[in-house]
Amino acid sequence: MSLLAKKCVPCEGGTMPLTIQQAEALMKEIRDWTLSRDAKKISKEMKFKDFAEALAFTNAVGKIAEAEGHHPDIALAWGKVGITLSTHSIGGLSENDFIVATKIDEIS
Numbered sequence: 076m077s078l079l080a081k082k083c084v085p086c087e088g089g090t091m092p093l094t095i096q097q098a099e100a101l102m103k104e105i106r107d108w109t110l111s112r113d114a115k116k117i118s119k120e121m122k123f124k125d126f127a128e129a130l131a132f133t134n135a136v137g138k139i140a141e142a143e144g145h146h147p148d149i150a151l152a153w154g155k156v157g158i159t160l161s162t163h164s165i166g167g168l169s170e171n172d173f174i175v176a177t178k179i180d181e182i183s
Contacts, residue, residue: 078104079181083143083171092167101173106180116161117172121183126153132183139178145171147179 078101093101095114102110108119123129133151136158140146150157158179160172 078170078174078177081170081174083145083174085144086162086165086169086171090165090169092162092165093169098168101170105173105176108176115167116159117168117176118157118159119176119179120155120157122155124154129154129156132156135182136179139175139182143171143175143178145175147175 092115098110098114098117102108102117105117108117110117121132123132129151133149133156136147136149136156145160145162148159148161150159160176161167162169162171
């Protein structure tokens with residue numbers, strides 16, 4: 076099943092974060108995201124023509140996050156939006172991060 080078709084599932088305590096190898100394999104399914112050196116987060120910056128477009132995109136990302144119950148860190152500025160995904164409860168990446176990234180890619 077593709078990441079786009081999946082839904083996020085809550086991570087419980089004791090869930091292990093993805094290994095570097097697992098994260099690198101999932102990176103192939105998302106566009107233009109960067110994997111941190113320690114493989115604990117993924118990030119992407121998108122450019123827009125003005126603040127209004129960047130804000131509208133941020134609001135669309137917020138709807139995805141609420142629907143999935145998995146929330147990225149978002150940095151909104153004039154003409155750009157930076158998104159960072161990590162599963163804080165497990166101290167690293169989970170499949171949820173890649174599910175949300177895929178859904179964000181669909182609207183960008």
